[in-house]
Amino acid sequence: MMSPDIVMAISLLALFLVLGAQLGFFTLLIAHITFCLPFVVVTVYSRLNGFDVKMLEAAKDLGASEWVILKQIILPLAKPAVAAGWLLSFTLSLDDVIISSFVTGPTYEILPLKIYSMVKVGISPEVNALATVMLIVSLTLVVISQLLAREKVK
Numbered sequence: 212m213m214s215p216d217i218v219m220a221i222s223l224l225a226l227f228l229v230l231g232a233q234l235g236f237f238t239l240l241i242a243h244i245t246f247c248l249p250f251v252v253v254t255v256y257s258r259l260n261g262f263d264v265k266m267l268e269a270a271k272d273l274g275a276s277e278w279v280i281l282k283q284i285i286l287p288l289a290k291p292a293v294a295a296g297w298l299l300s301f302t303l304s305l306d307d308v309i310i311s312s313f314v315t316g317p318t319y320e321i322l323p324l325k326i327y328s329m330v331k332v333g334i335s336p337e338v339n340a341l342a343t344v345m346l347i348v349s350l351t352l353v354v355i356s357q358l359l360a361r362e363k364v365k
Contacts, residue, residue: 219246220313227314234316242314243304250303251296258292259285 223242232238270280308323315321329338 216309220310224313234314235319238314239311242310246310247300247303250299254296255289255292258289262288
């Protein structure tokens, strides 16, 4: 039985080869958009699904243009979902070594592939240092997020 990542990687590689695309950044970008977009769409859709349309009608009745409605009502409501979708996509992209290894060329190296190649031969101090930096950055972002959320509640 094949995992979905391998199936998607093989199908994307076959598509790029049939189209004659040179493997590299562009093919990697298309691959990551392909497997991350559904997560973003579901996140944003779930946020906007419970949206009260009467707010839009009230804004139109008060003379707001479509642009003002988008800028002042819809985008502020969707911003947390877009941020969550971005974080989810970033995490998925950072985690997905299989698809990245299939759709990039031999000369193109990204962080997940670099980490995988470093760990393959054994855990080195460079891998430990990189993991420490990633952990510190993640924890710092979580602490900042919690502090901002606490200030927003007050």
